[in-house]
Amino acid sequence: MSRDGDYGRRDVLRAGGIVLGGSLVSGSATAAEGDGSTTLTLLSYNDIQTAAAEDKDFSRLVTLIEEQRAAADGPVVVVGGGDQVGPHALSPISQWRAPVEVLNEVEPDADVIGNHEFDYGLDAISDVTAHSEFPWLATNLVDDETGGAFDGTESTRIVERGGVRVGLIGLLDEGATFGKTNIAFDEEGLTVEDYTETGPAEASRLKTEEDVDIVIALAHTGVPDAEVLAEADTDDAIDVIVVGDDEIVYPPAETSGTIVTEAEARANYLGKLELTVGDDGLTSWQGDLIEVTEDVEKDPTASQIINDYRAEVSLDSPVVETETELDARFSSNYHRETGYGNLITDAMRERVDADVAITNAGGIRSNAVYGPGEITGGDIFNTLPFPNTVVTLELTGEELIETLESQVITLESETGQSFGEEISQQTSGLRFEWVPHEDADELVRDVYVGGEPLDPDETYAVAVNSYIANGGSGYLIEDKVIEDTGELQATTVVKYLEERETIAPEPEGHMQRVDRDLPDASVTVDGNGKVVTQFDAPEDVDSVADETVAVWTPDGEHLDAEQVVFDEDDETLVVRVDDGDLAETVDDADDGDGVALDLYAEYESSEFEQIYFERSRLNADVAATVRRRGRGRAGPPGR
Structure with missing residues (x-):
């Protein structure tokens, strides 16, 4: 454990x-x-x-x-x-x-x-x-x-x-x-x-x-x-x-x-420990x-x-200024997406021109937060201290899903009962949902690569470190290596940072945790008025944290809800967002286009006793139809 x-x-x-x-x-x-x-x-x-x-x-x-x-x-x-x-x-x-x-x-x-x-x-x-x-x-x-x-x-x-x-x-x-x-x-x-x-x-x-x-x-x-x-x-x-x-x-x-x-x-x-030892062995103790x-x-x-030893390398030389924290803590990187995890995997993906990059949470060390402020080469090597190199694999979409699922720790597992549900990895080029429960039909679902739905039969170039490529951390990858750069993962990140004066990495919605589903919904987005959608809530919802309710686009843009009403007696959840703001989040869509949105909301559950997270999390798939001409009203509530 x-x-x-x-x-x-x-x-x-x-x-x-x-x-x-x-x-x-x-x-x-x-x-x-x-x-x-x-x-x-x-x-x-x-x-x-x-x-x-x-x-x-x-x-x-x-x-x-x-x-x-x-x-x-x-x-x-x-x-x-x-x-x-x-x-x-x-x-x-x-x-x-x-x-x-x-x-x-x-x-x-x-x-x-x-x-x-x-x-x-x-x-x-x-x-x-x-x-x-x-x-x-x-x-x-x-x-x-x-x-x-x-x-x-x-x-x-x-x-x-x-x-x-x-x-x-x-x-x-x-x-x-x-x-x-x-x-x-x-x-x-x-x-x-x-x-x-x-x-x-x-x-x-x-x-x-x-x-x-x-x-x-x-x-x-x-x-x-x-x-x-x-x-x-x-x-x-x-x-x-x-x-x-x-x-x-x-x-x-x-x-x-x-x-x-x-x-x-x-x-x-x-x-x-101060151990008192007599003829019969240890008899008393005190310690701190x-x-x-x-x-x-x-x-x-x-x-x-x-x-x-430090004098042999440039560990104390500044390489970049960060405007946000680089979070290398174990608890953060095992449980959720971090800005630093995004930076590391972005650097790996760029280094080998891959579609996707994945790194194991346990490979990010030091259990500390760096910045905002100056970041040195030593900071990066402290957080990525293993002699792992950056490697490119070829995986089918189906194999990529299996790879991601291998790192999901369910709440009901022995480890989950000690540390909570976990995703245990950091990624780039991906967006997906993970469902950390033993009864889930899919542990990983709704996967997008480069903003497009994953094709199970398509082949994708995936950047990983050599530890993962050799099956470390339980990754289900064998004989998939097409190139080993021979370059240390830490060196790859340092070079990536040296090309930039400042950075400000943040979570971008790559990995969305979901404990329970709301019914699907359909809405029309025309930029006028409000979009109001009502959902039947699962039985285990005791309350909903209004400030956590947001609508997300496939490319990671999100819009917070204006108003949230949960009726405990009727077991219904009503969410309202500004139509004009929603239209701006999907401004790449043309008139008549359909956009797959996701609504996420944190809630108090009568069934799940969270170990690490403060609350459980809901998801609803929202099919949005964009209307750029004329004025219209939102479609009927989804069921």
Whole structure:
């Protein structure tokens, strides 16, 4: 269920408060003072990713770890939750080297292999492990021939601090491997074992055979799956789960007697747990997440490492001025069309002269907003840090629809129940509706390419990144590549921007969410008076948000309704628009032409409980007949 595209995914707060603590609920008593117990401090971080290319929070995190080490009254263990070596803007220059060199300064006791450790391919893992002065764990990702660790990773690690033996294991789930990498693990002789079975079993072995006092699982699974792991650990062998992958703020909290915590991502937080360990193991704890702020000084060695790599490329050079925000947040790009998504895909489409361009939401990183104002090359590489190139495919109209549908997350799905309904991609050259429900006849419908209705049998040139072309993020594309430019996606966008002095990208109605349909309607547009249409509303409509009701044209122009009246008793919706304004939105149409319009309206639903969106959304197809001569009246209400 964890998603980051990598769907890192999200601006979600899953546990209230920042300072938590208590005695474990697995039957142990709180340790008393003077009983010989030891307080072990556990420091943790995860998903460094894009922060590795900036001399900002990563350098401060190094300092904060050293400060906490020095301030601790007892022994200290430092661990990571995976996804440290990618993606980041220095990937084309340093690949995994910059983050590894900085982490070597931290001297962690262990980290776990996450999906982004595979960003540079499977063979590069052995380079990562060889150059790391700390172990990488992969307890449940095993070599089929040996049954043990692969490419320099370790299955387990035991650390002894202040008389406390700490067992460390590293786990990842299929959601952090398949779909987020293009590696066929089975073909490479690797097996991803069930982390809910391997994890508890290995933790029990460490306690019974290796005499460890506590076991810490580094789990690149996301918090929900980490909680499943805690519940599956019926012997209470795992004491702490340090989580990575879904990139959320999750202060330490107990699940089934196990402490679960995650420090968001991008060096924004440092996790801290003080664990009281006695003769019977872990007895009590207290913990928090420490925010990495500008008040923390940068570690000079970490700063030098990062800045030396930055000096090799022009990451700090301005490339354009933007009048609107460039929204690179995960939540935005997974759920809806963004202006920045349009800019990226417009650049890709122009680069190869394609009909359509598509990019995966998880490929847009940094989870930040840039502008309005000056945009640098580094900003673009921060948001598009993967070594993906721009590729052209040939798809039929039918295949294009299947490709778009592969990214729709329905509200009723497991992921939808966690994060809400999602479209999970950004597009250019397209306009379509997506219906995110399991009972929908079509997940994607009413598709227009270049303003014309899609022809299922026509062949279209589609620009994508190489990750998508190789089947990443679950895209159903195989053997369709006709050209690979060899140019990084980020470079394509930078070149596109360098040709412009200013930009102002905005959403243009490329991807329209629809939860329920209104009846079709027919109207006449002659530029005089008002157009009034009445609809029978679906049964689940409790109220309609007047300010959201608008009429859209096939080319993305829209007109807000003048008046909206919803009658709850009669279950009718009446919408009025100005005929003159409507005529201007279809000014390309000649007298007698028919124009396919769409009406959209947000509403409170008695059936759908939205997770991300504020309200559900209605749609009506409106057939408009244009009359340029004489004066007429709107046609009868549609049914």
